[in-house]
Amino acid sequence: xxxxxxxxxxxxxxxxxxxxxxxxxxxxxxxxxxxxxxxxxxxxxxxxxxxxxxxxxxxxxxxxxxxxxxxxxxxxxxxxxxxxxxxxxxxxxxxxxxxxxxxxxxxxxxxxxxxxxxxxxxxxxxxxxxxxxxxxxxxxxxxxxxxxxxxxxxxxxxxxxxxxxxxxxxxxxxxxxxxxxxxxxxxxxxxxxxxxxxxxxxxxxxxxxxxxxxxxxxxxxxxxxxxxxxxxxxxxxxxxxxxxxxxxxxxxxxxxxxxxxxxxxxxxxxxxxxxxxxxxxxxxxxxxxxxxxxxxxxxxxxx
Amino acid sequence: xxxxxxxxxxxxxxxxxxxxxxxxxxxxxxxxxxxxxxxxxxxxxxxxxxxxxxxxxxxxxxxxxxxxxxxxxxxxxxxxxxxxxxxxxxxxxxxxxxxxxxxxxxxxxxxxxxxxxxxxxxxxxxxxxxxxxxxxxxxxxxxxxxxxxxxxxxxxxxxxxxxxxxxxxxxxxxxxxxxxxxxxxxxxxxxxxxxxxxxxxxxxxxxxxxxxxxxxxxxxxxxxxxxxxxxxxxxxxxxxxxxxxxx
Numbered sequence: 001x002x003x004x005x006x007x008x009x010x011x012x013x014x015x016x017x018x019x020x021x022x023x024x025x026x027x028x029x030x031x032x033x034x035x036x037x038x039x040x041x042x043x044x045x046x047x048x049x050x051x052x053x054x055x056x057x058x059x060x061x062x063x064x065x066x067x068x069x070x071x072x073x074x075x076x077x078x079x080x081x082x083x084x085x086x087x088x089x090x091x092x093x094x095x096x097x098x099x100x101x102x103x104x105x106x107x108x109x110x111x112x113x114x115x116x117x118x119x120x121x122x123x124x125x126x127x128x129x130x131x132x133x134x135x136x137x138x139x140x141x142x143x144x145x146x147x148x149x150x151x152x153x154x155x156x157x158x159x160x161x162x163x164x165x166x167x168x169x170x171x172x173x174x175x176x177x178x179x180x181x182x183x184x185x186x187x188x189x190x191x192x193x194x195x196x197x198x199x200x201x202x203x204x205x206x207x208x209x210x211x212x213x214x215x216x217x218x219x220x221x222x223x224x225x226x227x228x229x230x231x232x233x234x235x236x237x238x239x240x241x242x243x244x245x246x247x248x249x250x251x252x253x254x255x256x257x258x259x260x261x262x263x264x265x266x267x268x269x270x271x272x273x274x275x276x277x278x279x280x281x282x283x284x285x286x287x288x289x290x291x292x293x294x295x296x297x298x299x300x301x302x303x
Numbered sequence: 304x305x306x307x308x309x310x311x312x313x314x315x316x317x318x319x320x321x322x323x324x325x326x327x328x329x330x331x332x333x334x335x336x337x338x339x340x341x342x343x344x345x346x347x348x349x350x351x352x353x354x355x356x357x358x359x360x361x362x363x364x365x366x367x368x369x370x371x372x373x374x375x376x377x378x379x380x381x382x383x384x385x386x387x388x389x390x391x392x393x394x395x396x397x398x399x400x401x402x403x404x405x406x407x408x409x410x411x412x413x414x415x416x417x418x419x420x421x422x423x424x425x426x427x428x429x430x431x432x433x434x435x436x437x438x439x440x441x442x443x444x445x446x447x448x449x450x451x452x453x454x455x456x457x458x459x460x461x462x463x464x465x466x467x468x469x470x471x472x473x474x475x476x477x478x479x480x481x482x483x484x485x486x487x488x489x490x491x492x493x494x495x496x497x498x499x500x501x502x503x504x505x506x507x508x509x510x511x512x513x514x515x516x517x518x519x520x521x522x523x524x525x526x527x528x529x530x531x532x533x534x535x536x537x538x539x540x541x542x543x544x545x546x547x548x549x550x
Contacts, residue, residue, distance in 0.1 A: 005416040209397050214387035215414045
């Protein structure tokens with residue numbers, strides 16, 4: 001019963017501390033809001049770039065062209081062998097006609113006269129191929145090496161450079177995001193710690209009296225821990241609302257403004273984005289509050 | 304078997320990090336229900352004596368039993384539980400300035416986790432006992448020094464301690480109010496609470512005719528039942544005051 005009463009007391013006092021120390025609490029909440037808002041923007045950027053990169057990775061294919069005169073049965077054999085590989089997600093046969101039709105569509109779009117000048121000739125007559133999609137873009141190099149050794153394969157076109165670029169971009173974003181998140185967290189922890197320190201120094205006399213009349217560590221420290229958690233929590237909730245509004249508007253604007261890039265510029269939905277960002281931000285806010293206040297009470301409230 | 308002694312100090316030595324030996328092999332026994340004055344000049348070890356009993360500092364050597372329980376080497380977590388069994392008042396009252404009389408006293412009950420509905424009746428009972436039943440909603444700054452000390456006493460007593468420590472409780476009060484506070488302490492003592500008063504107020508000590516333990520340079524200089532402020536200390540204090548007056 002004593003513990004429950006003390007817990008309610010700590011929660012009540014935690015809120016009172018925020019009210020009493022309102023200027024510092026307000027400053028802390030604003031700073032954490034700003035930090036977590038930046039974090040949210042960064043997180044959204046990283047997650048969306050990763051999402052786009054993943055989409056691009058899915059569309060990166062290796063193209064294997066056949067030797068002239070390769071029989072249909074050999075082509076089928078190669079197809080079966082490729083489909084049997086664990087690193088291959090999809091194998092698609094592109095006949096010479098398909099290749100020419102695709103080329104016409106992509107390159108000669110709107111230039112029917114030019115297309116007509118070829119008549120019934122197919123300039124890509126020897127360009128039947130397999131388009132092979134890998135499960136993981138990092139495994140592409142090994143696949144290309146194996147393809148080049150196969151009988152009946154004339155040439156292998158791979159997007160090695162694109163794959164490397166994507167992998168490096170992913171790594172860069174991960175490193176930068178970890179660095180920025182760590183920096184923002186340190187700033188936030190420092191600010192909460194300062195706020196709690198001020199609260200402790202203002203209430204030094206009261207804490208001394210508490211100690212003398214037999215208050216436990218939990219009773220003395222609890223309100224400051226609650227104060228830190230509440231500041232962290234409020235500082236986490238506010239930017240989530242802001243981010244939700246801005247994200248929704250921004251995606252709509254980008255999609256309308258850059259519709260030409262809509263093939264690869266595919267954004268995560270607000271719901272998907274928030275399903276990760278909300279628990280992450282709240283946990284981060286509470287964690288920052290807990291860490292900032294916990295370290296401070298340990299340092300200042302020793303008997 | 305129930306302990307007869309509430310305080311039992313054996314060869315207690317306290318040396319501060321500066322090298323000052325504040326208590327030198329002090330041996331003191333105080334029985335349950337006693338009223339004891341601890342007197343002495345500045346630097347005699349009175350404050351250290353109170354700090355040791357409040358467990359603000361631990362002795363370097365020796366043994367202290369309170370109500371038969373050894374508090375010499377209490378762990379940090381045990382200190383809070385120990386302090387709940389003793390009440391304390393100070394010269395500067397140490398009240399929470401932003402809370403009214405009721406809240407100041409109720410605070411002591413909240414600290415030990417007393418249920419809300421019991422706090423009200425306990426606080427009102429104790430405020431009536433110290434004569435402040437009609438001043439529940441008043442802030443400390445609106446009270447006289449004597450009334451503030453009564454609030455401090457109510458806070459010290461509301462958790463029904465076995466022992467009350469008073470460190471210069473009349474230090475900031477006029478002689479008439481000082482005597483009222485002492486009479487209140489005597490009444491509390493008569494209800495069974497052990498009262499230990501550390502003071503340099505020789506008039507009070509001489510009027511009350513209680514047991515007086517005199518400390519001098521960290522040692523028990525004199526310990527007498529129905530005692531009085533030692534003459535040598537009075538002379539020492541008088542010369543100190545006259546020296547200060549000349550300055």
